[in-house]
Amino acid sequence: MDRPTAAAVLRSSDADRHTHAAAYLRSLLAGCLGTAPDQVALDQPLEAQGFDSVTIAGISVIIEEDLGVRVPIAELAASGLGELARLLAADVRTSEREAGEVGADAPVDRSR
Amino acid sequence: MVTPAAYRSSVALEATLGNPFDPAAPVPYRSLIARDEREQRPDEAFEVAHQWGISRHLTPTGEGGRLTCFEELLSLLRVLARRDPVLAVGHGASLFAGLPVWMWGTAAQRALVAERLAAGEFGAIAISEDRAGSDLLATETTATPTRAGFRLDGEKRLISNATRGTFCTVLARSGPCLGLFLLDKRALPADRFRHLPKVPTLGLRGNDLSGIAFDRCEIPVSARLGGAGRGLEMLLTASSYVRVLACGIALGAADGALRIAADWARERRLYGQNLLALPPVRERLSAACLDLLTAECVAVSAARALTLGADRSRLWSSVAKYMVPLLCERTVRNAARVLSARFFLREGPASGMLQKFARDSAVMGILDGTSMVQLNLIASALRSVAAPHAQDRGPDLDPTSLFSLTTPAPPWRPRHTGLQLRPVARDEITQAWDGPRLAGRFALFDAERTGLTRRIQALTWTHGTPRTAYALARRHCLLHTAAACRHTWVHNRRLLDPELATPQWLAACWDRLLAELGLGPPEPAAGLPEDDLVDWLSRVCSEGRWPSLLSLPPPSKGQHHGQANRRGGAAVQ
Ligand SMILES: Cc1cc2nc3c(=O)[nH]c(=O)nc-3n(C[C@H](O)[C@H](O)[C@H](O)COP(=O)(O)OP(=O)(O)OC[C@H]3O[C@@H](n4cnc5c(N)ncnc54)[C@H](O)[C@@H]3O)c2cc1C
Numbered sequence: 100m101d102r103p104t105a106a107a108v109l110r111s112s113d114a115d116r117h118t119h120a121a122a123y124l125r126s127l128l129a130g131c132l133g134t135a136p137d138q139v140a141l142d143q144p145l146e147a148q149g150f151d152s153v154t155i156a157g158i159s160v161i162i163e164e165d166l167g168v169r170v171p172i173a174e175l176a177a178s179g180l181g182e183l184a185r186l187l188a189a190d191v192r193t194s195e196r197e198a199g200e201v202g203a204d205a206p207v208d209r210s211r
Numbered sequence: 212m213v214t215p216a217a218y219r220s221s222v223a224l225e226a227t228l229g230n231p232f233d234p235a236a237p238v239p240y241r242s243l244i245a246r247d248e249r250e251q252r253p254d255e256a257f258e259v260a261h262q263w264g265i266s267r268h269l270t271p272t273g274e275g276g277r278l279t280c281f282e283e284l285l286s287l288l289r290v291l292a293r294r295d296p297v298l299a300v301g302h303g304a305s306l307f308a309g310l311p312v313w314m315w316g317t318a319a320q321r322a323l324v325a326e327r328l329a330a331g332e333f334g335a336i337a338i339s340e341d342r343a344g345s346d347l348l349a350t351e352t353t354a355t356p357t358r359a360g361f362r363l364d365g366e367k368r369l370i371s372n373a374t375r376g377t378f379c380t381v382l383a384r385s386g387p388c389l390g391l392f393l394l395d396k397r398a399l400p401a402d403r404f405r406h407l408p409k410v411p412t413l414g415l416r417g418n419d420l421s422g423i424a425f426d427r428c429e430i431p432v433s434a435r436l437g438g439a440g441r442g443l444e445m446l447l448t449a450s451s452y453v454r455v456l457a458c459g460i461a462l463g464a465a466d467g468a469l470r471i472a473a474d475w476a477r478e479r480r481l482y483g484q485n486l487l488a489l490p491p492v493r494e495r496l497s498a499a500c501l502d503l504l505t506a507e508c509v510a511v512s513a514a515r516a517l518t519l520g521a522d523r524s525r526l527w528s529s530v531a532k533y534m535v536p537l538l539c540e541r542t543v544r545n546a547a548r549v550l551s552a553r554f555f556l557r558e559g560p561a562s563g564m565l566q567k568f569a570r571d572s573a574v575m576g577i578l579d580g581t582s583m584v585q586l587n588l589i590a591s592a593l594r595s596v597a598a599p600h601a602q603d604r605g606p607d608l609d610p611t612s613l614f615s616l617t618t619p620a621p622p623w624r625p626r627h628t629g630l631q632l633r634p635v636a637r638d639e640i641t642q643a644w645d646g647p648r649l650a651g652r653f654a655l656f657d658a659e660r661t662g663l664t665r666r667i668q669a670l671t672w673t674h675g676t677p678r679t680a681y682a683l684a685r686r687h688c689l690l691h692t693a694a695a696c697r698h699t700w701v702h703n704r705r706l707l708d709p710e711l712a713t714p715q716w717l718a719a720c721w722d723r724l725l726a727e728l729g730l731g732p733p734e735p736a737a738g739l740p741e742d743d744l745v746d747w748l749s750r751v752c753s754e755g756r757w758p759s760l761l762s763l764p765p766p767s768k769g770q771h772h773g774q775a776n777r778r779g780g781a782a783v784q
Contacts, residue, residue: 131595153525157633172348
């Protein structure tokens with residue numbers, strides 16, 4: 100699954116959110132590395148996987164563009180990706196949730 | 212002689228500064244050295260550059276300036292640096308402070324910076340702290356939101372223009388994210404910030420290097436630059452531009468050193484003949500000259516890439532920032548050997564300016580991201596370039612457009628730049644390259660290219676950047692440099708002086724790079740007779756020109772104020 104599709108699935112489904120968030124992260128990181136999503140390890144933080152600050156900053160921007168969630172770079176660098184998937188599963192608004200919320204256009208700011 | 216449009220302003224600036232060896236010139240080496248000895252800023256020289264209009268070249272056209280072309284700005288910084296690197300670092304710091312403002316600032320912020328620069332004032336970029344050098348995430352200065360805006364606390368140190376800058380772009384922690392803030396220092400509460408003492412340094416002694424301490428310093432909400440909490444992202448994007456432009460400073464120091472050495476070799480008599488007749492001296496001069504020209508190929512293409520292939524610039528600007536200071540420092544060292552004892556003296560040829568170039572250029576591998584930090588960034592970028600699975604790699608970039616100097620690069624549109632943090636998917640400089648063969652030399656680079664890709668793909672990234680990745684990144688830089696020399700030579704042969712238009716020149720550059728790769732050049736060794744290159748160098752310098760690929764015409768009267776129309780390709784002078 101490509102990244103935009105994975106993002107759309109995560110945004111639109113209320114079930115299996117952690118699985119969808121993990122699939123999204125795999126596809127995002129695979130895009131950065133030029134590998135296949137199933138080759139992406141989710142058990143290690145980005146920093147340990149050798150991602151540099153520029154790439155991590157870029158990943159943070161892509162997540163915000165795709166999902167409307169702002170993950171601070173420091174958190175992104177050091178958290179395990181499994182943990183990050185849990186976080187996205189909890190924070191990303193689905194279309195159903197969005198419909199019932201006021202001010203749903205603003206990004207969810209994890210930095211506050 | 213053909214002068215591409217991007218270089219006409221450099222010819223004019225050079226003319227305004229005058230002959231550096233003439234004590235009566237507007238900006239002579241003698242007075243710059245005298246200032247340096249006293250650790251004083253060369254204020255008169257800054258004023259001459261201001262009167263000429265340098266600040267307009269730091270300000271985009273949309274804001275009332277002339278900045279559209281980074282190749283032109285690179286060359287202008289080079290002209291300033293070969294007079295005195297302090298001049299280029301001073302203006303470079305203002306430029307770095309301004310870049311995020313031009314790209315993401317509000318109309319009021321852009322107007323403030325444009326107005327200050329036009330008035331001959333300076334800006335500072337305050338990133339570094341005592342406990343946060345390369346590690347920007349360790350930034351401790353805070354910008355705490357308040358009702359009226361933000362409250363700044365913390366100390367920024369090792370900041371150029373910290374004291375004289377009337378505006379300052381500051382990186383500060385705002386919650387768990389980092390933000391960028393544009394400070395109008397004149398509007399800050401005077402009792403809530405102070406300048407730290409000037410820092411004594413090995414080189415760049417006239418640089419206004421100190422720091423600023425903030426103590427519950429209130430700043431308005433309008434000081435925030437760009438998106439909230441996106442300071443690091445903006446800074447990292449702007450850094451690509453700064454790294455390339457910093458190469459102009461390294462090139463300028465090398466220009467100055469080489470010209471002093473070439474002049475000395477013509478003047479000094481030993482054994483009844485001049486120094487130029489001694490083979491080891493000729494060898495040093497030719498090595499210095501080749502390194503300088505090689506560095507120029509890398510720097511100029513990186514500058515053009517900023518508007519031609521911005522999505523590759525993450526990689527190419529780091530390669531340039533790694534290679535160019537290294538090659539230029541080597542040029543300065545070889546020039547110093549030609550001067551021998553006169554290099555060590557703080558008087559004599561060019562008033563002792565060569566030792567100043569040596570001291571000043573030593574910082575170029577540290578400023579704006581150290582050489583090792585560049586290798587780290589390069590290794591990381593190569594990971595995606597070398598990836599076997601084709602991602603969305605986008606359209607190809609034709610190296611002709613990157614390297615053909617008579618075709619202007621597209622103008623910079625700062626408001627459309629956006630954050631440039633995506634992984635690099637392509638590297639046409641090293642990939643789109645097949646020959647010339649040059650007696651087996653290309654085959655060696657070709658094998659290196661294939662081997663590098665394989666070795667990068669085989670790296671395991673489980674504990675941060677693997678140690679081997681740095682070595683591979685360095686090899687990639689050498690390969691990139693060989694390719695840049697090739698592309699420059701292929702696409703500009705018509706512009707070059709005859710000595711540089713021959714394939715032997717390219718072979719000679721390649722041989723130095725092959726040696727760095729630990730690969731012996733195939734027989735016969737370097738084709739270009741050393742003599743031809745040294746004779747060229749000597750001729751160029753005796754004509755009052757600077758050794759450069761585009762060896763521009765010597766400054767002549769009437770060019771001082773002539774900021775020629777930069778439209779059109781090239782003018783025949
Ligand atoms: C003359 C001068 C002018 C300056 N002007 C300014 C200015 O205007 N504004 C400003 O903010 N700062 C300025 N600086 C500071 C300068 O940018 C920093 O010195 C530079 O970023 C390096 O930081 P550091 O010296 O603290 O080295 P450290 O960060 O302490 O690094 C120590 C060593 O570790 C290596 N290292 C660190 N991280 C990595 C990595 N990720 N990968 C590989 N190796 C690594 C480095 O290469 C270095 O060898 C200036 C410094 C000087 C000397």
